[in-house]
Structures are given as C-alpha cells and as structure tokens.
Amino acid sequence: MTTFAIVEIIGQPLYYYIWQNVYPQPFESVWLRSICVLFSIPMLFERQLSRHRNMEQWLAIYWLFILLFQLPFFFVLMTLLNHLSSVWALSTMAALMLLVILVFDWLMTLILSISGALLAWAVFVALGGGFEVQGDIPLPVLVSIYLFGLVAGSAFNYKSELVAQEKLAAITDAVGTMAHELRTPLLGIRSGARGLNTYLPILIEGYELARQHSLPVRPIRQAHFQQIQSVLNRIHTESEYTSAVLDMLLVNSSRAAIDRSTFESVSIADCVTTALDRYPFHSARERDWIERAGGPDFLFHGSKLLMVHVLFNLLKNALYHLASNNGGRIVIWTSRSASGIHQLHFQDTGPGIRPEALPRIFERFYSGMPRGQGTGIGLAFVRLVIDSFGGYIRCDSVLGEYTEFIMSFPEIADDGYD
Incomplete structure (x- = not known):
C-alpha cells in the first residue's frame, strides 16, 4: 500500500506536467489528479494506522476503494475525456495490468475493473458524454482488448491461487498427520515420567536402607540423586510443552475453531x-x-x-x-x-x-x-x-x-x- 501511495503521489503531478507541457493531450485535470494524491496520503501511514484496534478491516476496504478510484475509474474516465487517444488507451491497459498484479484475486479484479469502468462511463455521460475519436482504435475494439487482458490475467492468477491452495492443503495435511502420530509416543513418555516420579522415591528409600544395613550396593553420589529428580521434572515439563505445540499444529492444520464452551x-x-x-x-x-x-x-x-x-x-x-x-x-x-x-x-x-x-x-x-x-x-x-x-x-x-x-x-x- 505504501509503495503504491508513493508512486501515485510522485506520478500524478509528474504525468500532469508531461501530458500538459511535453506531450500535450486534449484534456487534463489538476483537480482530479489532486484528489488521487489526497486519497493516497493516508496509505503512507498504513503501518501506524494498522496498530489501532479494528483498523485492519477498514484499511482493507480503503485499499480496495483506492484501487477502484485510481486505476479503472481514473484511467477509463481520462481515456474517454481525451477522445480515446492512443496515449490514454495504452495507459489504461497498463493500469488494468497493474490492477491484476496488485489484487491477485481474479474475481475481485473483475469486480473492481468493471465497477470502475461503469462508474467512469456514468461520470462521463453526466459531464456531457460527447467526443470525437482521436485514436486509431474504435471504442468497441478497445473494450474487447481490455476484457481480454483482464480475463487472461485473472485466469493466470486463478491458476496460481489454486496451486498455492493445493500446496497449503498438502502442508496442513502432512502437519496434521505428523501431529497425530507424535501424540501417542508423547503420551507414553509423559506416562512413564509420571510413573518414575511416583516410584522413584520408593527406590531411593530402598537404596538408602540398603546402604544403612551395609548391603552390597554400588554407591551413588547425592548430587546424582538430585540430577535424576531434575531430569524427571524436565521430561515432564518438556513433554507438556511439546504437547502444547502439537495442539497448535492440529488447530492450525485443521483450521478448527477454538471451543469456547469452557471459557x-x-x-x-x-x-x-x-x-x-x-x-x-x-x-x-x-x-x-x-x-x-x-x-x-x-x-x-x-x-x-x-x-x-x-x-x-x-x-x-x-x-x-x-x-x-x-x-x-x-x-x-x-x-x-x-x-x-x-x-x-x-x-x-x-x-x-x-x-x-x-x-x-x-x-x-x-x-x-x-x-x-x-x-x-x-x-x-x-x-x-x-x-x-x-x-x-x-x-x-x-x-x-x-x-x-x-x-x-x-x-x-x-x-x-x-
């Protein structure tokens, strides 16, 4: 978003100067370009705005509005107001290809493109709606070219999206299977650690009694006794932590909602x-x-x-x-x-x-x-x-x-x- 805003803030006044002075076009509007710049300014602070509660949803909506206004609406309207000049016809094609790249979702791309074009046509008609074609390509031909570009680009995006979804599904299935397979041995480790924790004091007591009665048992240093106990505690703690990680894997791989009934x-x-x-x-x-x-x-x-x-x-x-x-x-x-x-x-x-x-x-x-x-x-x-x-x-x-x-x-x- 921020990069797009920077491009708009720099590009709008730059191309206004080019189309007004270097390569003059039939129509230019400093006001329309100024509105585009003003709409882009909030996107410079996307990172700061996203820190506020519930702002991500509004930023996403604003981002779609910016794309609709500054790509299909602006470029189609300027193409119509410039009598389908070759410069603006090519510019509109470039804008639509940029929209395909930025949105990536094929359905949203088509919705934004068609909505922006229809809105631009409505504004053009409201402003008078008359023009003489100055370009070499008639309006129906331009529309067919634009539609081909949109449909082809959206189709490639749709295929890429399907491949990405299939990869993610394969990963989540593998992760879920792995988590399920690891839970059984982990439960065995936890159960064994609990059993050792229960019966280890009895074994230690028996060892100490044997030492007191001078029975032939190998001596064990007191520090080693403490290490045994700490190792058991560590096994129990690590197994609980690993169990939590497996639970997270299962929740994320299955996309299951968290049960709120016990909250x-x-x-x-x-x-x-x-x-x-x-x-x-x-x-x-x-x-x-x-x-x-x-x-x-x-x-x-x-x-x-x-x-x-x-x-x-x-x-x-x-x-x-x-x-x-x-x-x-x-x-x-x-x-x-x-x-x-x-x-x-x-x-x-x-x-x-x-x-x-x-x-x-x-x-x-x-x-x-x-x-x-x-x-x-x-x-x-x-x-x-x-x-x-x-x-x-x-x-x-x-x-x-x-x-x-x-x-x-x-x-x-x-x-x-x-």
Whole structure:
C-alpha cells in the first residue's frame, strides 16, 4: 500500500506536467489528479494506522476503494475525456495490468475493473458524454482488448491461487498427520515420567536402607540423586510443552475453531505467573532477562491454559532472538485505556522485525526465523486464541531496538480488580 501511495503521489503531478507541457493531450485535470494524491496520503501511514484496534478491516476496504478510484475509474474516465487517444488507451491497459498484479484475486479484479469502468462511463455521460475519436482504435475494439487482458490475467492468477491452495492443503495435511502420530509416543513418555516420579522415591528409600544395613550396593553420589529428580521434572515439563505445540499444529492444520464452551473469567496476572513458573528456561540467565513491570490485574473471558500457551509462544520467540543478540530484556506489564480496554504488553529488546515482514508475522506457516528453526504456527495460534477471547493482538517493532506485542481484551462485568 505504501509503495503504491508513493508512486501515485510522485506520478500524478509528474504525468500532469508531461501530458500538459511535453506531450500535450486534449484534456487534463489538476483537480482530479489532486484528489488521487489526497486519497493516497493516508496509505503512507498504513503501518501506524494498522496498530489501532479494528483498523485492519477498514484499511482493507480503503485499499480496495483506492484501487477502484485510481486505476479503472481514473484511467477509463481520462481515456474517454481525451477522445480515446492512443496515449490514454495504452495507459489504461497498463493500469488494468497493474490492477491484476496488485489484487491477485481474479474475481475481485473483475469486480473492481468493471465497477470502475461503469462508474467512469456514468461520470462521463453526466459531464456531457460527447467526443470525437482521436485514436486509431474504435471504442468497441478497445473494450474487447481490455476484457481480454483482464480475463487472461485473472485466469493466470486463478491458476496460481489454486496451486498455492493445493500446496497449503498438502502442508496442513502432512502437519496434521505428523501431529497425530507424535501424540501417542508423547503420551507414553509423559506416562512413564509420571510413573518414575511416583516410584522413584520408593527406590531411593530402598537404596538408602540398603546402604544403612551395609548391603552390597554400588554407591551413588547425592548430587546424582538430585540430577535424576531434575531430569524427571524436565521430561515432564518438556513433554507438556511439546504437547502444547502439537495442539497448535492440529488447530492450525485443521483450521478448527477454538471451543469456547469452557471459557471462564481468568486473571491475567495468574496466567503470567503460571507461564513464568512453568516455562522450561534453559538457564537461570534466561530467567533473569525477564522483568514484570506491574500494572493492574484484570479478568478476561477465556481459558487460562490457552493464555499460558500464548505466553509460552511469545517467550520462546523472544528468548530465541535475545540469545542471538547476546541478551537483553523482556518486559511484561498491563494497562487500561480510557475506554475500558485492558491490555497486556510483552516487549523484548531483541533485534526487532523487518518492516516488510511485520504484516505477515501472524500468517499460518510464515516464519521469520532461519529455515528449520521455526514452524510458522506459533504467532498464528496466538492470534487465533486472542481472537477467540474477543480480543485483538498487534505488534509494534523498530528494527534494532525492540519488538512489542500488545494484546487487548474487552472489559467484562464484575471486574473486581480495578
């Protein structure tokens, strides 16, 4: 959007000068071109506008309006007002091809093109509707050429879209199958770890009794006893985390909606505490990177388990990037807006996210990590969960400075934490 806006803001006055002075055309309108420039200016701030709640939907609608007005409507109207001159006939063809490239969806391309052309014809008729053809190509021939270009371009786009959908379907099927196959051995590992956790103290007690009675048993150092217990705890923690990852894979691969029937009022502070207590940090140094900056506790309507998994995902991503950046800080805090919207902030001082990658981070199977180090399901799952809570998540990032996720939750009745 931003690139298109820059092209429009520069191109409109430039071509006004060219068609007015260098290669004069029968008709030019500084007012119509000025309107195109004014409509393009908000698109320069697309990134900032998309940070606000519910703005993405309005930006998408505005983007379609911009495309309709500045490509088919503007160019068809100028072609008619310039008596089908060759310059404007070719310009309109170029504009329609650009529309095919930008929209990619074949049906939307046809709708925008036909709607813009009909609207331009209606305005032309309202302005008088008379002209003498100055180009070499009659209007019916031009229309047939334009339709051929649109249909052919849309057909190629439709084929590309089908191929992309088939690839995604194959990936999701493979991921779903893999997740199902891994759940059975994982359940066995978790069950075995629980069994060892239950009977290990009995074995240790028997060993100690044998040592006390001078029975012939091999000595085991006390430090090794502690390591055995910590390893069991780690197996249990890692298996739970892996189980959560598999659940995310299954949800994303099946595109299933999250079951809201078990949702209840949950404390955000309790979720943060549980996530920090249960997350399998690789070292005490990693744990020291995290700071809870406070803020008011609040209730939201959702699931504690899902919210903890959301925080697990954010922690995993942040810790990975901090480790690659030789450390940093992760700050977690809450706030409340004047309109009663509760927010949870999760900020890290890692390397940040590239501006061109920022709009895609919540897409399924998109990963900004090196190949093999990211699944592309974590943030998609995060967004799915927050949406199921009736909330909204956005990401702010400055390359080389920080990345911040802001999760907004609607106010619920009887919030006793304010």
